[in-house]
Amino acid sequence: MSVKRIDLNLCIGCKECYTVCPMDVFRFDSVAKKSVIAYPENCQSCGQCYLNCPGRSITIVNEMTGYSITSYRATTTARNAKSETTK
Numbered sequence: 001m002s003v004k005r006i007d008l009n010l011c012i013g014c015k016e017c018y019t020v021c022p023m024d025v026f027r028f029d030s031v032a033k034k035s036v037i038a039y040p041e042n043c044q045s046c047g048q049c050y051l052n053c054p055g056r057s058i059t060i061v062n063e064m065t066g067y068s069i070t071s072y073r074a075t076t077t078a079r080n081a082k083s084e085t086t087k
């Protein structure tokens, strides 16, 4: 699995992905004011860039199926967070 895409139309240039990525995958294009996926081979599919992207412009894809896993990951994380607060 790997981070795959930044939809530049949705990216607002906040740099969150660049800041939170533990694997240094992103670089920031200061001219275009957008993040770019510079080192996708370093991605460990932790999901932090996706979960912290306010523009919803990042996708993480399962290489085997081509399907996005990010919706499942985000749903699961949100569900777990909710159940923690209701205990």
Ligand code: SF4
Pocket (backbone or CB within 6 Å): 006, 010, 011, 012, 013, 014, 015, 016, 017, 018, 034, 035, 049, 052, 053, 054, 055, 056, 057, 058
């Ligand atoms: S977190 Fe999302 S909106 Fe912010 S710079 Fe990265 S891709 Fe763009």
Ligand code: SF4
Pocket (backbone or CB within 6 Å): 002, 003, 020, 021, 022, 023, 024, 025, 042, 043, 044, 045, 046, 047, 048, 049, 050, 060
């Ligand atoms: S999924 Fe994790 S390791 Fe991969 S680019 Fe996003 S923050 Fe970096």
